[in-house]
Amino acid sequence: MKMISLRNRKSRKNFFLAIIILAVILIAVIFFGFRGVFSSSTLSIASPFFTARDSFGGWYESKGYILKDKQSLENENLRLKEELAKKETELLSLDILKNENNELKSILGRKTKERKSVIASVLVRPPQTPYDVLIIDIGETDGIKEGMLVGADGNILLGFVEDVFKDTARVRLYSGAEEEVNIFIDKTDIFTVAKGKGGGNFEITLPRVNEVKVGSLVTTPGANAFILGVAEFIKADMADAFQKVLFRTPLNIQELKWTEVYPDLVNMNFPQVFDKNN
Numbered sequence: 001m002k003m004i005s006l007r008n009r010k011s012r013k014n015f016f017l018a019i020i021i022l023a024v025i026l027i028a029v030i031f032f033g034f035r036g037v038f039s040s041s042t043l044s045i046a047s048p049f050f051t052a053r054d055s056f057g058g059w060y061e062s063k064g065y066i067l068k069d070k071q072s073l074e075n076e077n078l079r080l081k082e083e084l085a086k087k088e089t090e091l092l093s094l095d096i097l098k099n100e101n102n103e104l105k106s107i108l109g110r111k112t113k114e115r116k117s118v119i120a121s122v123l124v125r126p127p128q129t130p131y132d133v134l135i136i137d138i139g140e141t142d143g144i145k146e147g148m149l150v151g152a153d154g155n156i157l158l159g160f161v162e163d164v165f166k167d168t169a170r171v172r173l174y175s176g177a178e179e180e181v182n183i184f185i186d187k188t189d190i191f192t193v194a195k196g197k198g199g200g201n202f203e204i205t206l207p208r209v210n211e212v213k214v215g216s217l218v219t220t221p222g223a224n225a226f227i228l229g230v231a232e233f234i235k236a237d238m239a240d241a242f243q244k245v246l247f248r249t250p251l252n253i254q255e256l257k258w259t260e261v262y263p264d265l266v267n268m269n270f271p272q273v274f275d276k277n278n
Contacts, residue, residue, distance in 0.1 A: 115224065115262055115264070115265070116262065116263060116264055117151075117260035117261060117262050117263075118138060118142060118143075118144070118260070118261045118262075118263065119258060119259075119260060120136035120137055120138045120150075120169075120258070120259050120260070120261055121136065121137045121257065121258060122134055122135070122136055122137075122256050122257055122258065122259060123135045123136060123137050123168065125253060125254060125256055126199070126253055126254055127254065131176050131177065131198070132159075132172070132173035132175050132176035132177070132179075132196065132198060132199070132200070132253070133162075133170055133171065133172060133173065133176070134150075134158075134159075134170070134171040134173065134253075134256070134259065135168055135169070135170055135171070136150075136168065136169050136171055136259055136261070137167070137168060138167070138168070138169060138261065139164050139165045139166050139167045139168045139169045140164050140165065140166050140167075141166060141167055142167075143263065144161060144164050144169050144261055144263075145161065145164060145263075146161055146162065146163065146164055147160055147161060147266045147267050148160060148161045148261050148262060148263060148265065148266060148267075149261075149262045149265040149266060149267060150171045150259050150260065150261050150262070151226060151259065151260050151262065152251060152256060152258065152259050152260060153251070154260070155226060155227050156226065156227045156228075156249070156250060156251060157174065157181075157220055157226030157227065157228055158171065158173055158174065158249070158251075158253075158259065159171050159172050159173035159174045159175075159176070159179075160172060160174075160266075160267035161261065169261075171259065173196070173200070173249075173253070174194075174196055174202070174228070175196040175197070175198065175199065175200045175201055175202055175249055175253075176196045176198065177196055177197065177198045178195065178196065179195070179196035180193050180194070180195055180196070181193070181194055181196075181202075181220070181228065182194075182220060182221055183202075183204065183218050183219065183220065183221070183228055184218070184219050184220065184221045184225065185204075185212055185216050185217075185218055185231070185245075186216055186217035186218070186219060187216065187217075188210070188211070188212065188216070190206065190210055190212070191221055192204060192206065194218070194228070194247070197246075199253075200229075200248050200249040200251070200252075200253050201246060201247075201248050201249075202218070202228065202229060202246070202247050202248070202249075203244055203245070203246055204218075204244070204245040204246075204247070205242055205243075205244055205245075206242065206243055206244075206245060207241060207242055207243075208236055208240070208241055208242060208243050210243075212231060212234060212243075212245050213231065213234075214231055214232065214233065214234060215230060215231060216230070216231040217230060217231075218230065218231060218247045227250060228247070228249070229247040229248050229249050229250055230247055230248065230250055231245050231246070231247045232246055232247055232248050233245075233246040234246070
């Protein structure tokens with residue numbers, strides 16, 4: 001009985017040893033591709049493992065391509081959004097210039113005044129600064145003074161210089177909370193005051209008898225008007241005699257890189273309006 005038991009143990013030991021050797025061989029075949037070294041019977045046993053390996057490799061590779069394609073699409077989408085925003089701004093400028101030109105043609109001898117500006121780079125912008133404030137890279141040494149108007153893209157008004165330092169200045173945006181700016185709504189007879197609501201947003205309160213449409217261009221009054229924004233939402237309660245028109249600056253303030261400071265144009269509501277001839 002002892003001989004049989006020892007023989008069984010030896011058989012089991014040899015069996016497990018054979019399994020281990022076969023496993024090692026199969027692993028080598030799968031990961032190192034040593035197909036030519038083994039017999040056809042071994043290859044037939046390993047075939048499912050080859051298939052699994054190839055399937056996994058193909059899946060992993062395709063997954064990599066999908067991730068790359070997704071990233072490429074996201075980058076392209078971002079680029080197209082930036083281009084669209086730029087084109088929309090250009091169209092707004094063309095629209096206001098067209099309307100202004102038609103008005104000027106009806107007034108004999110009247111001419112528009114060319115704006116002089118100083119280009120400034122934006123050093124800090126929201127959300128790094130609170131309350132719709134910009135920090136620009138020009139200041140006293142560049143002739144910048146408090147109250148000067150600040151815009152972008154030639155025809156968009158952003159705000160005014162609030163504080164001036166030696167080489168920098170702080171710009172207060174008209175969209176800042178509780179700031180006020182005189183406005184005109186294009187293709188209407190509406191001249192009123194808009195209040196800043198923060199984040200590039202404005203609000204106008206009007207009697208309901210004044211008809212305003214979503215998409216209406218909002219500008220400053222006058223022949224040399226600036227664009228302030230476009231009406232995006234109109235809130236009118238049937239029980240209220242007034243309506244609220246919400247509009248937004250046609251630029252992404254958080255991505256703004258350049259501004260224009262206008263030495264000859266000042267915020268008339270600023271408490272320390274300076275003499276432009278100084």
